[in-house]
Amino acid sequence: xxxxxxxxxxxxxxxxxxxxxxxxxxxxxxxxxxxxxxxxxxxxxxxxxxxxxxxxxxxxxxxxxxxxxxxxxxxxxxxxxxxxxxxxxxxxxxxxxxxxxxxxxxxxxxxxxxxxxxxxxxxxxxxxxxxxxxxxxxxxxxxxxxxxxxxxxxxxxxxxxxxxxxxxxxxxxxxxxxxxxxxxxxxxxxxxxxxxxxxxxxxxxxxxxxxxxxxxxxxxxxxxxxxxxxxxxxxxxxxxxxxxxxxxxxxxxxxx
Amino acid sequence: xxxxxxxxxxxxxxxxxxxxxxxxxxxxxxxxxxxxxxxxxxxxxxxxxxxxxxxxxxxxxxxxxxxxxxxxxxxxxxxxxxxxxxxxxxxxxxxxxxxxxxxxxxxxxxxxxxxxxxxxxx
Numbered sequence: 176x177x178x179x180x181x182x183x184x185x186x187x188x189x190x191x192x193x194x195x196x197x198x199x200x201x202x203x204x205x206x207x208x209x210x211x212x213x214x215x216x217x218x219x220x221x222x223x224x225x226x227x228x229x230x231x232x233x234x235x236x237x238x239x240x241x242x243x244x245x246x247x248x249x250x251x252x253x254x255x256x257x258x259x260x261x262x263x264x265x266x267x268x269x270x271x272x273x274x275x276x277x278x279x280x281x282x283x284x285x286x287x288x289x290x291x292x293x294x295x296x297x298x299x300x301x302x303x304x305x306x307x308x309x310x311x312x313x314x315x316x317x318x319x320x321x322x323x324x325x326x327x328x329x330x331x332x333x334x335x336x337x338x339x340x341x342x343x344x345x346x347x348x349x350x351x352x353x354x355x356x357x358x359x360x361x362x363x364x365x366x367x368x369x370x371x372x373x374x375x376x377x378x379x380x381x382x383x384x385x386x387x388x389x390x391x392x393x394x395x396x397x398x399x400x401x402x403x404x405x406x407x408x409x410x411x412x413x414x415x416x417x418x419x420x421x422x423x424x425x426x427x428x429x430x431x
Numbered sequence: 432x433x434x435x436x437x438x439x440x441x442x443x444x445x446x447x448x449x450x451x452x453x454x455x456x457x458x459x460x461x462x463x464x465x466x467x468x469x470x471x472x473x474x475x476x477x478x479x480x481x482x483x484x485x486x487x488x489x490x491x492x493x494x495x496x497x498x499x500x501x502x503x504x505x506x507x508x509x510x511x512x513x514x515x516x517x518x519x520x521x522x523x524x525x526x527x528x529x530x531x532x533x534x535x536x537x538x539x540x541x542x543x544x545x546x547x548x549x550x551x552x553x
Contacts, residue, residue, distance in 0.1 A: 240507050304514030305521055377521040381540055
């Protein structure tokens with residue numbers, strides 16, 4: 176019947192979206208494996224990419240009928256880029272000063288603490304409406320775009336510091352991943368600003384407001400393609416970079 | 432004294448009549464409960480027919496009626512207000528094989544929003 180769990184999942188049955196989610200699931204698993212099995216220095220970066228997978232998985236979550244669950248997915252998405260940026264910044268400091276502090280557990284516990292805080296925040300506030308969920312998504316995308324630009328610059332600097340090391344090239348891989356994510360999230364943000372995203376269109380349609388989307392059909396189609404393909408390419412780059420680091424760290428005896 | 436009693440009765444009627452006018456009338460009970468079609472304005476009659484004919488292929492009419500009357504969605508226990516009703520409509524539009532056209536979903540959601548508004552006027 177139409178209300179089966181399968182229908183609750185993949186609410187927008189777009190093959191490219193499903194391929195993208197599958198790629199991010201693989202990227203998430205590889206990142207988590209890398210995060211658990213490596214030095215403290217890598218925890219924030221890899222765990223951040225794992226959280227990005229959680230943030231993206233709302234499209235296959237059968238609990239999306241609870242608006243709070245979708246909002247939590249977007250919170251995970253924001254937290255993931257903050258964690259990745261924190262990790263990249265830590266690595267940059269490590270390159271310059273060779274100083275590293277804190278424990279892996281601290282990163283995991285702090286992340287869990289922030290997620291619990293946001294869950295409480297959402298619980299004490301009104302149940303998010305489709306508009307509120309869209310606002311969360313816009314904020315998440317804006318933060319992603321800004322921090323990706325900052326991370327590309329930091330990756331460049333780390334690469335310049337580690338040019339002679341075997342893992343230096345890996346940071347070029349991360350820089351490419353951030354550039355792709357910037358286009359992915361940036362195109363999504365662009366759509367949302369003009370209400371051309373699917374949720375924005377649906378909100379307009381249900382409320383009976385006029386949307387000038389037909390006049391810009393080509394731009395909208397083009398941005399949909401950018402979102403789909405850059406998302407897939409970014410996840411593949413993340414997987415490739417993590418596998419490259421795994422191989423390099425194994426061959427160099429686990430030195431960061 | 433008579434005048435005072437008459438005035439009080441008239442005042443009570445004046446207060447009571449408008450509030451009674453906005454009560455969402457239902458017919459039947461239990462699983463067979465449904466909105467009284469006579470309260471639905473002409474512009475929403477077509478949507479009402481769609482609601483009773485098509486929405487009930489997946490769930491009972493009681494789920495819709497109780498959600499509107501209690502202000503709480505019967506399955507998810509989330510609040511059921513105008514915005515949340517729109518959310519249900521959007522989710523429905525994205526589901527496959529619902530047997531409902533896009534414009535039918537939009538019209539049914541507008542009927543639901545009208546019913547929610549009427550209930551809140553009480």
